[in-house]
Amino acid sequence: MSERYQLFKYDSCPFCRRVMRFLEGTSIDVTLRDIHRESGAMQELMHGGGRTMVPCLQIERETGVEWMYESLDIIAYLEAKQAS
Numbered sequence: 001m002s003e004r005y006q007l008f009k010y011d012s013c014p015f016c017r018r019v020m021r022f023l024e025g026t027s028i029d030v031t032l033r034d035i036h037r038e039s040g041a042m043q044e045l046m047h048g049g050g051r052t053m054v055p056c057l058q059i060e061r062e063t064g065v066e067w068m069y070e071s072l073d074i075i076a077y078l079e080a081k082q083a084s
């Protein structure tokens with residue numbers, strides 16, 4: 001089953017940069033959503049994930065949407081996906 005990813009982030013956030021550095025070494029297709037630059041992105045994060053904390057990975061599956069917080073969890077999840 002395929003998944004689609006969106007990463008909610010902003011540039012000066014060190015935890016977001018950690019995830020961005022990981023992504024730069026991969027070919028995983030992730031749509032970037034900057035909550036400071038993009039109108040409506042922060043509200044979408046708040047309404048969907050329940051918090052405005054970044055980074056947050058939105059994982060869209062056929063069965064529903066998951067909002068994953070914590071940079072190390074996001075990296076571990078995507079690393080495992082990449083390896084599978």
Ligand SMILES: N[C@@H](CCC(=O)N[C@@H](CS)C(=O)NCC(=O)O)C(=O)O
Pocket residue numbers: 012013014015016051052053054055069070071072
């Ligand atoms: N432990 C978290 C820390 C994330 C974090 O502290 N993010 C800050 C920005 S650098 C934030 O979004 N703070 C605002 C909030 O928590 O609503 C991680 O590793 O992702």
